[in-house]
Amino acid sequence: MTTELTSLKEHYLRCVRCGQCRSVCPVFEEIGNETATPRGKVFLAHMLAGGELKADAEVARKLSLCLLCQACTKECPSAVPVHKIITAARCRLAREISNPLQKLVFREIWARPSLLNISTRLFRGCQDLGLTGLGRSLGLLPPALDLAGRLPRRPARCYIREITKAEGAPKMRVGYFLGCTTNLLFPNVARSTVAVLSRLGCEVVTPRDLKCCGLPQEENGQIDAAETLEKFNFAAFQRQGVDAVVTDCASCFAALKESIAFKGMEIMDLSSLLNDLLAGREIKKSSGTTTYHDPCHLAKAQGITAAPRQLLDRTCAAFIEMPGANNCCGSGGTFSLYHYDTSMDILDKKISSIKETGAEVVATCCPSCTMQIRHGLLKNGLNISVEHPVEILAQSLGISFKA
Template identity: 30%
Template sequence: MQTTFTPEQLRDPAIQEADGILRKCVHCGFCTATCPTFVLRGDELDSPRGRIYLIKDMLENDKPASDKVVKHIDRCLSCLSCMTTCPSGVDYMHLVDQARTRIEQNYRRPLADRLLREMLARVMPYPGRFRAAMAAARLGKPFAGVLPERLRGMLKFAPAALPAATPANRPGRFPAQGARRKRVALLQGCVQPALDPAINDATVRLLTRLGVEIVAPPDAGCCGALVHHLGKEDDGRAFARANVAAWMREIEGEGLDAIVVNASGCGTMVKDYGHFLQHDAEWADRAARVSALTRDVSEFLTDLDLPPGDPARVAGVTVAYHSACSLQHGQRVRTQPKDLLARAGFVVKDVPESHLCCGSAGTYNLMQPELAGQLLARKCANIESVQPDVIAAGNIGCMTQIAQGTQVPIVHTVQLLDWALGGERPAGV
């Protein structure tokens, strides 16, 4: 793709990056076949190729985002399926990030939209605030029928009862059982401790049984993905720097063999810290070091050479493996979770159209409920077609979304592995 940025524009590192990304696009359209919004709508502007044209025009002409640009960029899930498909290596992820930042900086949204986005940015990244919001949402459920669609959608994700907080969901140290093989930091997450603390419980149980010491520093918090994808770049960088500082103290202190993340949306963000902070002279090297140490929990368990599971525990249990977009497309982790589940003794089934998003995508199911609902229905029909006993996934957002559309229980991959290797049976399975 030809570009016409001026020499003055190209002095901006962000425009330099955009120019390089745009020049790789050859208009082939392979991305349209795997883009969830194009599959649903058939609109070229709701495909990666169409959005690239919109972004190119906005950046080259240095003009504010139009209503048209905002509508189609907002409809992008950032599932990154297009990047898996693209034969030219177009870095769509960082191009659409630029577009979102520009929209946030120079486009004035309607008041209701601004208030909703601000509320999400000020509540979801903070575990205490989020837990309080979920408690309040439970009280509001009886009045859901009179609320606007977006607020109704938010209420339906609130659990009927908030699970009790557990030690594995609070900062602390968790010693290895027996001889210590590894020492890691665990990112506990923002919404996960409130919505499903059993995920961190299972992670800590399993890893410590395998001889891994875990530390969760008190000053490590939200990965920054949520605000970053809302276009709030400065807020995202503040979260990233705080985490880099917290983990570097551990790295330079007792040392870390890995930073383990069990929510793949967060893992994709942390693995990108090196890029995200590359132009920050004070933080670039440390951020790159943190990114290099980061592993999804399935990657880390694969490197540990997980022992086989107890056949008597899980014999005949059929698992439909839902591959979260952030894991299969964002991190390119595709086979490890399925291999681990099979080694543990489960019967593992692939889900048809597994490359298509379930519609969760961070806050997408709250901001774009109609499209998210269509994707959810399609995903659940595909899952149920393999007749599983349980669904496994590696991301709390996907788990919360899919649970709205099926009666088949859904749990985190690590919960099933913990069960097979001597831990607790996951609730509902």
């Protein structure tokens, strides 16, 4: 949950403008302007909190130039939580500057599964009719729309029961948080997650009434909407009496793990749980070479880097580490929509790292990263697939799905 900007005073006053954050900020590396540095944004937030700076569209634009990747927070020698300060500043700006479109998207459409599903079906219909392609070719639609790729015919919800029984004697009752992007864009990731957990002895509960995790709302300043969603989702799992909650989305995992509403519930990393469940079990390894991209919300926000690699070592015949595996891919959730060109410049470095490995598959645990990297590979004409580690595990266990 986001803290009020004024209550973070002791933190932003610790910033001594040393500039260490400049060396790790992917946005500053591309823009090269001081206001794009983490320390520059902390200074803007400081002035905004003290009333020395007026809340306006230009300040909002400058503070939007952040991926919230947390590289600066991890690097800061003064332990300044830069990402929390920037998020709090965005919340302050959202209250003081009217933005009807942003409120419509994040408070109404994205927060209501029925409206989000309708919007997705409309977009898919436009794709089928060639309208999105025409709009892009005429320059009437933004290039960021291509990030979603070709939308699947059916979301994951159509395939997953609310209760999926364990194969054999049940070891635990696991709540599965099905995130918006996985549900709407990557249904086979969700199907793999549920099927693998079931195969390995878990009863899987996927509440029908789940909503967005609240992270997109929080990152775009709609903090009260985010808190409402968190409380709603917690109640949905609490009613089901689950032992723990897992998710295949790194961003959803970070949101749940850091949510005050979920403090009384165990949130488990999916890769770590799968490694435990696979202990002593021999599985078939896939052919080809695989590399791995660390999602920021998993590696930097939660410090989880080893478990996904251990899972890939179990399932892949050849694993090769890419240079800068934990460098941000430039997606940043909605950042790539607001700042497409800068996002693509950051992505180009990630694509170069992937090419250097010679891998046939890129694995990652975040649907947003999957979209971004897939987009970059297609733009560069590279025939490299992007898969979730749980999909690779499903294949190793002989689990497949009909279209």
